[in-house]
Every structure is written in C-alpha cells, then in structure tokens.
Amino acid sequence: MKHIAIAAALAGLLGIGLFLASAETRPRIEESEKPPTATADDMAVRQTLQARGAYLSRIGNCMGCHTAQGGRPYAGGHRLDTSIGTFVTPNITPDSETGIGHWNEDDLWRALHEGKGRQGAPLYPAFPYTEYTKVTREDSDAIFAYLQSLPPVEQKNPPSEIRFPFNLRPLIYIWRALYFEPGVYRPDAGKKDPWNRGAYLVQGLGHCNACHTSRNPLGASQGGLLGGGQIMGSNWYAPSLTSLQEASTADWPLHDIIQLLKTGLSSRAATAGPMADVVSQSLQHLDEQDAHAMATYLKSLPQSDPRSRGVAPPLTEEVDKLLARGGDIYKTLCEDCHGNLGQGRPNAYPALADNRGVTLASPVNAIRSILYGGYAPVTINNPRPYGMPPFAQILRDEEIALVLSYIRNSWGNRGSLVTAIEVDRSRKGAQ
Numbered sequence: 001m002k003h004i005a006i007a008a009a010l011a012g013l014l015g016i017g018l019f020l021a022s023a024e025t026r027p028r029i030e031e032s033e034k035p036p037t038a039t040a041d042d043m044a045v046r047q048t049l050q051a052r053g054a055y056l057s058r059i060g061n062c063m064g065c066h067t068a069q070g071g072r073p074y075a076g077g078h079r080l081d082t083s084i085g086t087f088v089t090p091n092i093t094p095d096s097e098t099g100i101g102h103w104n105e106d107d108l109w110r111a112l113h114e115g116k117g118r119q120g121a122p123l124y125p126a127f128p129y130t131e132y133t134k135v136t137r138e139d140s141d142a143i144f145a146y147l148q149s150l151p152p153v154e155q156k157n158p159p160s161e162i163r164f165p166f167n168l169r170p171l172i173y174i175w176r177a178l179y180f181e182p183g184v185y186r187p188d189a190g191k192k193d194p195w196n197r198g199a200y201l202v203q204g205l206g207h208c209n210a211c212h213t214s215r216n217p218l219g220a221s222q223g224g225l226l227g228g229g230q231i232m233g234s235n236w237y238a239p240s241l242t243s244l245q246e247a248s249t250a251d252w253p254l255h256d257i258i259q260l261l262k263t264g265l266s267s268r269a270a271t272a273g274p275m276a277d278v279v280s281q282s283l284q285h286l287d288e289q290d291a292h293a294m295a296t297y298l299k300s301l302p303q304s305d306p307r308s309r310g311v312a313p314p315l316t317e318e319v320d321k322l323l324a325r326g327g328d329i330y331k332t333l334c335e336d337c338h339g340n341l342g343q344g345r346p347n348a349y350p351a352l353a354d355n356r357g358v359t360l361a362s363p364v365n366a367i368r369s370i371l372y373g374g375y376a377p378v379t380i381n382n383p384r385p386y387g388m389p390p391f392a393q394i395l396r397d398e399e400i401a402l403v404l405s406y407i408r409n410s411w412g413n414r415g416s417l418v419t420a421i422e423v424d425r426s427r428k429g430a431q
C-alpha cells in the first residue's frame with residue numbers, strides 16, 4: 001500500500017516535472033556568425049580575458065571535478081559518489097563532438113547561473129550551481145574564454161550511474177523549485193570591499209558550502225550557511241566554519257587564516273583529505289588581495305553555532321586504565337612524530353594538543369587519518385609535504401579506538417571516547 005502511494009506520488013511529481021520541462025525548453029539559438037578577422041588589440045584583450053578566466057577557473061576548481069584521476073585536464077571522467085549514485089563528470093574541453101566546442105558564452109552562463117545544459121535540460125546539483133549562481137556574468141564570460149582556449153580533447157566518458165528514480169532528470173525541476181534560487185551575489189552596502197569580495201568568493205566560485213553544510217535526504221543544504229556536515233557519499237566530516245569548537249577562524253589573526261588557505265597548514269591546523277585537495281588544486285593560487293578578502297570574510301562569520309565537543313568521559317579509574325592502554329600505543333607508534341606532549345613539529349607534523357580536528361564531536365576524520373594516513377597538501381610553498389603512514393594493516397579497530405580516545409583526552413584535550421564499532425564503520429564506509 002505504501003509503495004503504491006509512493007509510486008503514485010512520484011508519477012505525479014514526474015508529470016509536473018515533464019510539464020515544467022516542456023514549458024522551459026527553449027528554442028535553439030543558431031550559431032552566431034564567425035567574428036571578422038581579429039586585430040592585434042583584439043588579441044591582447046582576448047589574452048587578458050583568458051588569463052583572468054584561468055585564474056577564476058582555479059578558484060572555482062573546475063579542473064578538480066572535471067579531470068579523471070591521471071586523465072587529461074578538463075576532459076571529464078572524474079567519478080563523484082553521492083547518496084543517489086555515482087556521477088561521471090562531462091568533458092568541458094572545446095572538442096565539438098565530446099566536449100563543449102559548440103557552446104557559446106550564453107550557454108556557459110546558463111549552466112553556471114541557472115544550472116541548465118545547452119539544450120535547456122536541468123543539471124544535477126552535484127555540479128554546484130547552487131553556489132556558482134552567485135558568479136557574475138563578467139566572470140562567467142572570462143571562464144568561457146579560458147575553457148575555449150584549451151586544447152580540445154576527444155574523450156567520450158561513460159554515463160553517470162544514478163539510481164532510480166533519481167535518474168529521471170525531470171525530477172530535478174521539482175528539486176529546483178524547492179531548493180534553488182538563481183541570483184548573482186549582491187554586495188552588502190554596509191560592508192567594505194575586502195569583505196564583499198571575500199563573501200563573493202566563498203559563497204560563489206569557491207563553493208565552500210558545497211561541502212561545509214549538512215544535507216537533507218534529498219541532498220539539499222540545510223541549517224546555516226557553512227554550518228558543517230558529513231560530506232555526501234564519503235566518510236569525511238567538513239567542520240562548521242561558524243563554530244569555535246569546530247573550524248571557525250574568528251579568533252585567529254588574519255595572517256594565520258591566509259596561511260591556512262594558501263598552504264593548508266597553520267600553527268593551529270593541518271588540512272587533510274578533500275580539504276587538502278581544495279588547497280592544492282584551488283586556494284593556493286589565490287592572489288594576495290583575494291586571499292586577504294577571503295580571510296576577512298571567514299573571520300567575520302558569526303559564531304552562531306554552539307556545537308559541543310561531544311560528551312567527554314568522567315575520569316574514573318576504569319577510563320584511566322583505558323586511556324593508559326591508548327597511551328602505550330601512542331608512545332610506540334606516534335610519539336616520534338607528534339611529540340611526547342602532542343606538540344608536533346612546526347611545518348612538519350601537526351600538533352595534536354589543542355587541535356580541533358582531533359576533538360571534533362564526530363571522530364570520522366581522525367579515524368580516517370589513522371587508518372589511511374595522508375599528506376598535507378602539495379603547494380608551491382610546500383612541494384614535498386610530510387606524510388602520515390597508514391595504520392589500517394598494523395592496528396586492530398580496538399587499538400585505533402584506544403589510541404584515539406587517548407589523544408582526544410590528553411594534554412588538555414577533551415573529547416568523547418571512540419569505540420571499535422565507529423572505527424569498523426569507517427573501514428567499511430565509502431572512501
């Protein structure tokens with residue numbers, strides 16, 4: 001009975017979706033005529049535009065999603081796991097058969113601003129147009145000029161594997177009606193320029209909220225802007241940028257925030273996993289002015305989010321014994337790098353004492369670090385970062401839980417005890 005009701009509801013939604021689809025399909029605009037022969041001045045203008053587009057594409061990290069592992073840049077084929085299936089990103093080089101060679105400036109604008117493909121069909125929000133819609137027309141045109149200047153790569157990518165019923169594209173119309181509002185960023189008249197520029201970059205091209213938010217079962221962002229959440233389809237938690245217990249930088253000097261954005265490291269934090277990728281692929285390329293603007297905005301974000309650190313254990317004799325066993329493992333396997341007081345070593349091994357990444361209520365990131373190891377981001381300033389070895393083959397779930405409970409409750413840190421079940425879940429969960 002329940003199934004029939006759901007099926008009927010879906011059929012109804014689909015009907016509406018198809019109706020909207022036909023209503024919104026626009027007639028094709030014919031290819032514009034080839035421009036007359038370009039002069040030297042035109043060429044110079046074009047090159048400036050392309051250079052600007054190259055910079056903006058990096059800040060938007062278009063390449064990060066549109067390049068397969070070890071594949072040709074921008075030729076797509078990158079696999080993106082989500083709760084509704086796996087997306088395989090399209091080729092956005094100017095190849096006319098397999099890429100976007102036939103696209104014009106209006107087409108890219110429609111994609112970024114309205115989230116629609118060239119024929120007007122709605123795109124899945126796995127392409128973060130809910131953020132890119134804030135990008136100005138001018139910046140969109142620069143990105144277009146850059147993409148069209150790339151060498152065309154002929155590469156046909158396999159289709160995405162999206163589960164029924166989400167593979168029915170017209171359903172996106174309903175999602176959009178509920179959760180998407182197109183609109184370029186509007187500067188706040190009460191704020192100065194670096195702040196507005198920072199807000200434009202963070203909320204728009206930088207698409208920070210694509211990860212730093214919690215999502216409802218339909219994948220729509222919920223809760224406050226940048227309020228933190230588990231990243232869809234992965235075992236990473238992107239901490240709240242509006243909570244001092246998590247990743248707010250309100251009490252940092254600007255200089256430290258800029259350093260974190262450009263190098264992935266600061267005296268108080270080391271980025272890892274997806275955030276290390278964001279730094280090495282995108283943020284390290286921020287110019288001085290934009291890095292300063294982004295830091296200014298991040299520092300100003302409200303601390304609206306009084307998230308707790310999870311419930312730290314009472315220090316009973318039993319808990320003491322448990323932590324002591326974790327301490328033994330720490331001495332043997334971790335102390336060489338992270339120090340006997342969890343102090344780490346500057347610019348090499350992160351401190352674990354007073355490190356919010358260690359005490360987050362959700363221990364998933366710390367569990368991952370210990371299971372799979374990792375590297376701080378590769379950047380111009382830090383071309384050969386120090387690495388952390390993986391312990392998945394060396395330590396049992398229970399031992400990882402013990403050592404993690406120990407570092408979450410030593411040197412002034414306080415955090416909930418971690419259980420072997422939580423570690424097991426991370427071993428089995430998505431990468």
Ligand code: HEC
Pocket residue numbers: 057060061062063064065066080087088089090091092099100108111117118122123124125126127128132143
């Ligand atoms: C988080 C991953 C991600 C990022 C970052 C991203 N894209 Fe995409 N993009 C996608 C996915 C997934 C699709 C396919 C959506 C669909 O099938 O509906 C897509 C589709 C597109 C399309 C439509 C292509 C077509 O053939 O219909 C264009 C154009 C595009 N992206 C350009 C860009 C540009 C420009 C940027 C950077 C400003 C960018 N993308 C950044 C994931 C991403």
Ligand code: HEC
Pocket residue numbers: 202206207208209210211212231236237238239241247249260268269270271272273274275276278283298356357365
């Ligand atoms: C692809 C997902 C993703 C995107 C996009 C992303 N982040 Fe993150 N971010 C994470 C994850 C996961 C973590 C937790 C791991 C870590 O601390 O590095 C994190 C951590 C952080 C931290 C805390 C660093 C620390 O160790 O204390 C800051 C600050 C941050 N992100 C800022 C940003 C900003 C600003 C943007 C946009 C320009 C952004 N992030 C975009 C996933 C993302």
Ligand code: HEC
Pocket residue numbers: 269270271272273276329330333334335336337338348349350352355357358365366369370373374375376377386387388389391403404407
């Ligand atoms: C060879 C040196 C080395 C050893 C041994 C080592 N680590 Fe690490 N550890 C690192 C480095 C380097 C990083 C930063 C990696 C990154 O940014 O991805 C790190 C990161 C971490 C993090 C994440 C910190 C953060 O800011 O999010 C935790 C937690 C951690 N290590 C715990 C441990 C534990 C527990 C052990 C022992 C079982 C251990 N490490 C052994 C070098 C080491």
